[in-house]
Amino acid sequence: MSDNNQEFPYASSLKIDEAIITGLDGTEVSIIGLIKSFQYFEDIDMPSISMNLDIVDNAANIISSLPIQGYENVKIVFGGADEELLTLNLKVAKIYNRFSADRYQEYSLGLVSNELLVNESLRLGERLAGKSEGIVTQLMERLGSDKRLISDPSMFKVTFLPGKKTPFSIISSMKERTVPESAKTSSGGSSTTSDLLILKGSAGYYFYENY
DSSP: OOHOOOOOOOOOOEEEEEEEEEOTTTOEEEGGGGGGEEEEEEOTTSSEEEEEEEESSSSSSHHHTTTTTTTEEEEEEEEEEEEEEEEEEEEEEEEEEEEEEETTTEEEEEEEOOHHHHHTTTBBBBBBEEEEHHHHHHHHHHHTOOEEEEOOOBEEEEEEESSBBBBHHHHHHHHGGGOOOOOOTTTTTTTHHHHHHHHHTOOOOOOEEOO
């Protein structure tokens, strides 16, 4: 594969090769020709990527004929130079900026991962115990995610009382109390207080495949 940094030196170099929306009844419709522009957002502190698609939907009127109501699956394939670089499978979370006049119709679709939508419907109250990476794995399973979790081993077992928090809120709270297994230790083999203060939270980021 070619060097993507050279092939796509600017954000505007990336293009969408394929865009398919699947209605709640299973009907698939290509919207690649309707996309006027798109924005892709990714943040290390956020549990999900997100995308906005700006749609010009005149003759097709997919928003009414499919219809688009929310929770539809959207498959986005990015590529370039005959290469498929990335495929995202997202959900419609919101429809906004809708404008219609003189046979012209435009609107925006806000897309997020399925895990984020499921997360908002879950409130956990049961006690959680174990090492942080194990708890995070359990929480991702509760979200019904089959995406690969990447984590570093942590040093201590923790006990967490969620208090009706969502899985992603729990993971965010655990960042502050997780110490990596690779933490420096004193000559006696145990971490010193100063070491723990310095290293507190340094293993707190958990990455999983958002797409």
